[in-house]
Amino acid sequence: MTILMQERDRVAWITLDRPPLNVLNLPMLAEFRAFLDSFRADPAIDHIVIRGAGRAFSAGVDIKDHTREKVPAMLDAVHGIIRALLALPQVTIAAVSGACLGGGVELASACDFILATEDSFFATPEINVGCYPPVALARFPEQLGYRRAADMILTGRRFTAAEALSIGLVTRVVPAGKLDEGVEELLRELASKSRAVLRIALKGLREASLKNFPAMLKRSEEIYLRELLETEDVEEGVKAFLEKRPPQWSHR
Numbered sequence: 574m575t576i577l578m579q580e581r582d583r584v585a586w587i588t589l590d591r592p593p594l595n596v597l598n599l600p601m602l603a604e605f606r607a608f609l610d611s612f613r614a615d616p617a618i619d620h621i622v623i624r625g626a627g628r629a630f631s632a633g634v635d636i637k638d639h640t641r642e643k644v645p646a647m648l649d650a651v652h653g654i655i656r657a658l659l660a661l662p663q664v665t666i667a668a669v670s671g672a673c674l675g676g677g678v679e680l681a682s683a684c685d686f687i688l689a690t691e692d693s694f695f696a697t698p699e700i701n702v703g704c705y706p707p708v709a710l711a712r713f714p715e716q717l718g719y720r721r722a723a724d725m726i727l728t729g730r731r732f733t734a735a736e737a738l739s740i741g742l743v744t745r746v747v748p749a750g751k752l753d754e755g756v757e758e759l760l761r762e763l764a765s766k767s768r769a770v771l772r773i774a775l776k777g778l779r780e781a782s783l784k785n786f787p788a789m790l791k792r793s794e795e796i797y798l799r800e801l802l803e804t805e806d807v808e809e810g811v812k813a814f815l816e817k818r819p820p821q822w823s824h825r
């Protein structure tokens with residue numbers, strides 16, 4: 574089991590547990606999706622908290638699943654989880670401590686709230702291995718603004734928790750070691766509201782913010798599969814990463 578799940582006080586706690594960095598591979602993604610599907614019609618769950626075990630939320634999707642042969646299945650699995658998260662009737666909270674990279678950022682960004690410790694950091698470094706983050710490409714220009722999205726996606730640089738808060742990626746920053754307390758405080762705030770009204774407001778909020786997202790994600794997938802995978806550099810980037818050497822770009 575690489576996904577741990579615990580229910581208490583109408584909250585489902587999902588823990589990514591694949592040490593050391595909770596890198597997401599295809600079996601883990603399938604396990605995660607099964608949990609999300611089980612929550613959709615569960616009246617006993619009001620809130621879902623997603624967190625990472627150890628020193629990372631998640632360092633993203635396994636680079637071994639970025640090969641030409643595996644990419645279609647990888648995109649289907651990751652994007653299926655993103656779509657499932659966005660369709661849940663419950664409030665979703667990403668609790669981030671440590672590294673939150675690539676697909677981990679995309680997963681967290683699909684939640685309604687992101688709480689992060691002050692020593693956590695965020696990046697979409699796919700550009701460094703010859704590809705790009707399709708969910709971020711589809712959503713971040715509208716969610717964060719074009720120039721902030723470009724800074725994340727085109728440079729792949731790391732953003733501190735404070736920077737992530739300033740650009741609107743993160744909801745709240747809490748002191749290091751105080752993540753559980755921060756999540757519990759937010760859960761108490763939410764629990765004081767009408768469950769019925771909260772779900773209706775959440776539905777409207779998501780519809781307003783995601784009106785262009787389905788079409789944009791589909792287009793992002795098309796570009797990835799039809800154009801990116803046709804380049805030589807996408808193969809070189811993955812190969813160089815696995816061989817632990819700098820990539821030798823052919824620029825085509």
